[in-house]
Amino acid sequence: MGPPLQAVGLGGYNPRTVNGREVRIERTGGEVTLSIDVPAEEIRKKEQDFLARAQAQLKVPGFRRGRAPHHLVLRHYGEDEFVQDVKDDLVREWVGRALRELDLHPLTTPTVETTAFVPGERLAFQVKFAVFPDVTVPDQLSLELAEPEPAVVTDEDLTAALADLRREAAVLEPKEGPAEEGDVVRLQRGDHDWEGEATAARPIGKQLLGVRAGERITLTDADGRSEGFVVTGVYRLLLPSPDETAAHYGHPSWEALTEAVRTELAKAAEARRLRAWRLAALDALAESLQVEVPPTLLAEAVASEMKELRLSSGQRSQLEEALRRKLRREIVAQAVAAAKGLRPDENEVRQRAAEQGRDEETVRAVLTVEQAADWVITNARRNG
Numbered sequence: 250m251g252p253p254l255q256a257v258g259l260g261g262y263n264p265r266t267v268n269g270r271e272v273r274i275e276r277t278g279g280e281v282t283l284s285i286d287v288p289a290e291e292i293r294k295k296e297q298d299f300l301a302r303a304q305a306q307l308k309v310p311g312f313r314r315g316r317a318p319h320h321l322v323l324r325h326y327g328e329d330e331f332v333q334d335v336k337d338d339l340v341r342e343w344v345g346r347a348l349r350e351l352d353l354h355p356l357t358t359p360t361v362e363t364t365a366f367v368p369g370e371r372l373a374f375q376v377k378f379a380v381f382p383d384v385t386v387p388d389q390l391s392l393e394l395a396e397p398e399p400a401v402v403t404d405e406d407l408t409a410a411l412a413d414l415r416r417e418a419a420v421l422e423p424k425e426g427p428a429e430e431g432d433v434v435r436l437q438r439g440d441h442d443w444e445g446e447a448t449a450a451r452p453i454g455k456q457l458l459g460v461r462a463g464e465r466i467t468l469t470d471a472d473g474r475s476e477g478f479v480v481t482g483v484y485r486l487l488l489p490s491p492d493e494t495a496a497h498y499g500h501p502s503w504e505a506l507t508e509a510v511r512t513e514l515a516k517a518a519e520a521r522r523l524r525a526w527r528l529a530a531l532d533a534l535a536e537s538l539q540v541e542v543p544p545t546l547l548a549e550a551v552a553s554e555m556k557e558l559r560l561s562s563g564q565r566s567q568l569e570e571a572l573r574r575k576l577r578r579e580i581v582a583q584a585v586a587a588a589k590g591l592r593p594d595e596n597e598v599r600q601r602a603a604e605q606g607r608d609e610e611t612v613r614a615v616l617t618v619e620q621a622a623d624w625v626i627t628n629a630r631r632n633g
Contacts (some may be wrong), residue, residue, distance in 0.1 A: 296335050393533075428459060435572070
């Protein structure tokens with residue numbers, strides 16, 4: 250391995266040769282372009298390595314393995330394929346070295362554009378990707394942040410939650426007739442099973458009214474997407490009494506279950522309140538510092554979500570705005586964490602990962618965002 254790469258011109262192009270290897274960096278916000286020229290001797294060495302490997306692996310008729318002349322090995326390999334494989338391997342190697350030795354951490358998949366290529370003589374290319382933009386977090390924040398109203402559990406919330414628990418504890422009794430209001434309908438498509446409630450209160454539930462076991466039906470969602478299903482069963486719900494419901498969930502009485510549910514709803518409401526406050530804090534700081542999401546990062550995130558969620562083009566703008574806000578919060582949180590030395594406790598990371606069934610890296614990222622937001626809340630001025 251030759252001498253290390255060196256970055257030249259961090260603020261823009263300022264080309265000069267460094268130890269026979271030219272690496273230039275242009276950075277605009279969070280968008281980075283590397284321009285790399287691979288020395289001719291490195292290209293020729295790579296060609297020789299590939300040819301030696303091919304000579305040892307390919308069986309050329311009339312010659313023992315590893316003894317065939319290079320021109321015959323090249324013919325069996327395919328000259329175009331050989332040249333392309335050498336080029337691709339050089340690009341992978343030099344992109345990896347540049348990112349590693351210049352301590353660059355792409356947020357997007359690097360894209361490569363060849364600007365010059367002559368086999369055995371020259372390879373020049375550009376690599377483009379997004380990184381976290383530079384964000385300077387001040388010690389004293391000049392922003393105001395309103396604290397959300399205290400979390401409240403309404404009687405309607407409590408009644409609805411208890412009704413859901415009672416329904417979940419119900420017994421399903423098969424019925425021969427069509428599905429009526431409140432009945433449960435089981436559906437199958439391929440190897441997957443679903444369960445839905447026949448009810449005029451919901452679009453899908455309304456389409457389940459009147460169906461019978463054994464029928465083939467087509468359901469259409471709010472976005473106009475349709476899927477075919479087989480109705481495998483229609484069931485009447487036999488609801489337990491309040492005390493039977495309480496016993497089902499391990500409580501001595503309906504009143505005890507009610508208080509337990511009220512407590513859990515209060516915890517959930519407070520968690521939503523705190524989450525909203527944290528997001529508002531990160532949004533306020535991002536706006537104050539005029540943080541922008543790198544365009545290529547946003548474009549890659551939108552394309553990935555559109556594909557995964559199978560969204561239509563008409564939903565793109567709404568998704569793009571939601572992802573822009575999410576990514577901007579993450580950028581600000583990373584900047585705050587780095588500037589203030591915030592690091593999640595690894596014991597908490599492991600505990601949450603085990604409880605939530607998530608990988609530790611994801612949990613660590615969530616905790617970093619929470620810690621950064623809490624720092625902003627603590628250091629921002631209050632109003633309201």
